[in-house]
Amino acid sequence: MVETFLVLIGLQLLGEWLARWLHIPVPGPVLGMLLLFVGLCLRRGVPTALQHGVPAFLQHLSLLFVPAGAGVLLYAHLLNGQTVWQLALALAVGTTVTLLVSALLLAGLMRWRGEHGHD
Amino acid sequence: MTDFASLWQAARQQPLTWVFLTMLCYRLAIALNRQSGGHALANPVGLGALLLIGVLLATGTDYKQYFEGGKFIQMLLGPATVALAVPLYANLHRLSKVFWPLLISLLLGSLVGIVSSAGVAWVLGLDDILIKSLLSRSVSTPISMGIASEIGGAPELAAVFVIVSGVFGAMLGWPLLSRLRLGQDVVYGFATGMAAHGIGTARAFQRSDTAGAFSGLAMGLNGLVTAILIPLLLRFWH
Structure with missing residues (x-):
């Protein structure tokens, strides 16, 4: 250790x-x-x-994030009702788009390479 | 004669009390996670943080006092980030076959990961500090916190955004991608690692070792690329 x-x-x-x-x-x-x-x-x-x-x-990597996770208390004043929903929307859209773009790109490029021989 | 209240007053001054309570909350969260059969919503980081917030509110402790002890745990995030190179290296041999598709998808996916959430927040007119803390939400927490403090965001908020993204992406990934015929191990794993970092990777390993390995690979590389891209993008933006 x-x-x-x-x-x-x-x-x-x-x-x-x-x-x-x-x-x-x-x-x-x-x-x-x-x-x-x-x-x-x-x-x-x-x-x-x-x-x-x-x-x-x-x-136990997860343990190391717990203090920071509780740190949201410091910013509670920034997170009033409406802001929370806007942030949730931003996170949901961002995560979904990132998932889709990454998957479509990799699948498309792998197929394209497969059709154009191997080098 | 000392009463309970003054004993607690002494205990809260001792940083180790907070180290102990942080570990206890985490351990409880792990137990709850196991009881739920590893459900994505029972994520150890999210649950542990919620329990800890409960303790801090119940004892009327402000975060600054808590952090006198909490900082010793958080300090280990740096060495943990360095350590991520080891699982990355272990997956190296899988790279060679799909090197170019992976590299291109990595660079573009990383860019989308950076601008997508922050873009929505910008359109909605949210505070600058919120937008800056959203930029790094698709990479693992230690890197995200490092980036946020580097560019004038709030590391603690960045951590929360990362955790919410991870839980959401881990839950959504398989149902969404398998329905779109993008459920091959390599593709599903890669996309999950790009969008949902470590929490997604833990989920991908439950599907297959290959999916987990590619998720871990995407997570590590995305962290690196994002850490380089964000400061560059901000330099052009201003």
């Missing part, structure tokens, strides 16, 4: 540092994820330090 967190926290800090240094407007942990992904591809495998620690950690 110690090695797992040394790698994960180390890469997050490195990501934050890179983002600041190179003025990249991407959250540090996302850059850290990219660094780890590239590292795993170069290394062609997941090191033992991460093999067991990461699944155990990610298994």
